[in-house]
Amino acid sequence: MKKIGMLTLGCRVNQYESDAIAQLIEEKGYKICPFEKGCDLYIINTCTVTHESDTKCRKAIRRALRYREETLSPVAVIGCFPQGAKDELFELEKVDYLSGNTNKGKIADYIEPLLQGEKFNFLSSLAGAKYENLSISSRKYVKAYVKIEDGCNNFCSYCYVPYVRGRVRSRDEKEIINEVKRLKNSGYREIILTGIETSAYGEDKKSEEPLIELVENIQKECHIPRLRFGSLNPSFFTRKRLERLSKIEGIMPHFHLSVQSASDKVLFDMKRQYTSKVLYEAVENIREFFPTANLSCDMICGFPGEREEDFEQSLEFIRKARILHTHVFPYSIRHGTRAATFPDQISEFVKHNRARIMGDVARETHKKIFEENVAKEYEVLLEFFKDGRTLGYTENFINLSIPRLETHKKGDIIKVKIEEGMDRE
Numbered sequence: 001m002k003k004i005g006m007l008t009l010g011c012r013v014n015q016y017e018s019d020a021i022a023q024l025i026e027e028k029g030y031k032i033c034p035f036e037k038g039c040d041l042y043i044i045n046t047c048t049v050t051h052e053s054d055t056k057c058r059k060a061i062r063r064a065l066r067y068r069e070e071t072l073s074p075v076a077v078i079g080c081f082p083q084g085a086k087d088e089l090f091e092l093e094k095v096d097y098l099s100g101n102t103n104k105g106k107i108a109d110y111i112e113p114l115l116q117g118e119k120f121n122f123l124s125s126l127a128g129a130k131y132e133n134l135s136i137s138s139r140k141y142v143k144a145y146v147k148i149e150d151g152c153n154n155f156c157s158y159c160y161v162p163y164v165r166g167r168v169r170s171r172d173e174k175e176i177i178n179e180v181k182r183l184k185n186s187g188y189r190e191i192i193l194t195g196i197e198t199s200a201y202g203e204d205k206k207s208e209e210p211l212i213e214l215v216e217n218i219q220k221e222c223h224i225p226r227l228r229f230g231s232l233n234p235s236f237f238t239r240k241r242l243e244r245l246s247k248i249e250g251i252m253p254h255f256h257l258s259v260q261s262a263s264d265k266v267l268f269d270m271k272r273q274y275t276s277k278v279l280y281e282a283v284e285n286i287r288e289f290f291p292t293a294n295l296s297c298d299m300i301c302g303f304p305g306e307r308e309e310d311f312e313q314s315l316e317f318i319r320k321a322r323i324l325h326t327h328v329f330p331y332s333i334r335h336g337t338r339a340a341t342f343p344d345q346i347s348e349f350v351k352h353n354r355a356r357i358m359g360d361v362a363r364e365t366h367k368k369i370f371e372e373n374v375a376k377e378y379e380v381l382l383e384f385f386k387d388g389r390t391l392g393y394t395e396n397f398i399n400l401s402i403p404r405l406e407t408h409k410k411g412d413i414i415k416v417k418i419e420e421g422m423d424r425e
Helices: 012-027 051-071 080-085 104-109 111-115 161-165 173-185 210-222 239-245 264-270 276-289 308-320 348-373
Strands: 003-008 031-033 041-046 075-079 097-099 143-150 190-195 226-229 254-260 294-301 323-330 377-386 389-394 399-403 413-417
Touching: 003 012, 003 051, 012 031, 012 041, 012 104, 012 143, 012 190, 041 051, 041 080, 041 111, 051 075, 051 080, 075 080, 075 104, 080 161, 097 104, 104 111, 143 173, 173 190, 173 210, 190 210, 210 226, 210 239, 226 254, 239 276, 254 264, 254 276, 264 308, 276 308, 294 308, 294 348, 308 323, 308 348, 323 348
Parallel strands: 003 031, 003 041, 041 075, 075 097, 143 190, 190 226, 254 294, 294 323
Antiparallel strands: 377 389, 377 413, 389 399
């Protein structure tokens, strides 16, 4: 059985697409293996969201090309990095298979010709691109991500993603529901609906509330025990939408907000299309209809022109909104975006120092929230076993480590009273 080494860089959507491609490859009789010496073919699914991402891609490509020198194994590079490379081809001309973010799954049909020494270049424009219907169905874990849309129409000043993912393209609702059904039948207990801009699902459809309607229809047909969302734009969380969401079975009381900053000045410069008032209203609305909800968010530190007072406003949001998990990123210049040309770029020292401070605030806030939940009882989905412990999440996304019992089975949902020492931040 020929061995295919796969490496995935970047976001959850990339991982989902890699899992779907791996399934197509395995269905053709090949074996998916770790990305190391001895494989018959190497596939790299790439990311280009920051310059650090590009650096990781270049290192991975060079590594695969070194392997090829020893074994003559072909190298395939797909996804965001080649889609955005344009004239800056780096070493892409040396690889055997190239494709961007159109027809990613096509590679499964070209493995045998690649192994026979043929070369292919399927790089193409994203203009007019259709949604590529990749899906997964085999059981590896107890929760699964399901991609519902691709692309983004926002063009935030710091973000390169719309240039390499294209405009919003929503997946057909029937295809989504069919995939969720297959996953449920395979034993999955939790589904996370995700995309490049998850809350943009249906922008290209004629529907009043496409994402809400999608979730309602999923649960009417599938009755998944737990249903969550990937990152959502704060402006999505209106009272009207949340009232409707709160009436759908299985919606978990945890939401991830794509915040980035709580300063109106910085949000304006980022072209985020909402204000700090909208952020706080979103939090208030969520907790009105989901009283036990916990929140997580993304934050960028050191955006060009970010003053100390702007940074303090973001820290205050973490505290006041009681954010359970804050994903902190120092701003990274991405050439090709408007923010890369902005004056008042922040020094690397200041960016990383602010990220450190925000990380400390985030951890302290997390600790307080956990302590407030000690002695409370929640339902925990059992996901992993390690070192005599059982690992899993509560419905409101508190990550726990509990003593493992013989009765514990992966995929069970059990009631647990939180105790000191269970927290896995």
